[in-house]
Amino acid sequence: MPLTPLHYPLAYAMKKAGRKAGLELDMAGLAIGSFTPDLECPFFALGVWLGILPASEPCAQAHRLVLHSLFGAMTIGPLITMLLVSLLRWLLRARIEALGLKRPSLLNLYASSALGNLSHVLIDAVHHSYNPLLFPLTAENVMALVPLGDLFLGTVIAYALVLPSSIAILIYEARRGRWLFTRLLFDV
Numbered sequence: 001m002p003l004t005p006l007h008y009p010l011a012y013a014m015k016k017a018g019r020k021a022g023l024e025l026d027m028a029g030l031a032i033g034s035f036t037p038d039l040e041c042p043f044f045a046l047g048v049w050l051g052i053l054p055a056s057e058p059c060a061q062a063h064r065l066v067l068h069s070l071f072g073a074m075t076i077g078p079l080i081t082m083l084l085v086s087l088l089r090w091l092l093r094a095r096i097e098a099l100g101l102k103r104p105s106l107l108n109l110y111a112s113s114a115l116g117n118l119s120h121v122l123i124d125a126v127h128h129s130y131n132p133l134l135f136p137l138t139a140e141n142v143m144a145l146v147p148l149g150d151l152f153l154g155t156v157i158a159y160a161l162v163l164p165s166s167i168a169i170l171i172y173e174a175r176r177g178r179w180l181f182t183r184l185l186f187d188v
Contacts, residue, residue, distance in 0.1 A: 007034040008184070009165035010119045015187055026104040026112035027187035028088060033081040033116020037067040037124070059139060062130035068121055069135035077117035078110055085109065092182065101186055123162075127154030 011030035044063035047053035
């Protein structure tokens with residue numbers, strides 16, 4: 001997605017579906033995890049600008065490699081997400097305590113973070129021109145998830161799903177009252 005926050009609706013849907021199935025996934029892990037892979041993008045741009053990475057490399061042009069792979073989505077991405085969630089919980093600790101929110105177990109936080117990262121990678125894989133899904137085995141592009149091999153069609157499908165979903169979630173959660181950010185992040 002060109003706009004990272006548009007990955008949120010799938011995290012939100014996973015939280016709600018998990019709850020219906022009797023699983024209590026961590027919303028912060030899912031949400032932050034769905035944004036985490038794009039943290040590598042500015043580093044690739046900086047690497048090219050500093051001359052560390054050759055601009056002709058596909059990963060440098062697309063600004064994606066490790067965190068946009070299945071390996072990264074299950075290992076490094078969740079670790080970064082878990083650190084970010086811990087930092088957010090610390091920054092928002094007074095509000096979290098006032099709301100009586102409990103800390104998820106380490107396993108729950110990891111699983112939620114990994115699912116969030118994986119959702120990002122898979123959404124991107126349907127419409128981006130460079131998808132190193134199998135890194136570190138290979139940095140070659142994997143286009144297997146692009147519908148009918150058509151990137152434009154993949155983009156249309158992705159946006160048709162996430163834009164209305166994002167708007168609906170924001171309207172629904174905004175009508176529930178104050179502390180919108182806290183509700184979106186911690187599913188209060």
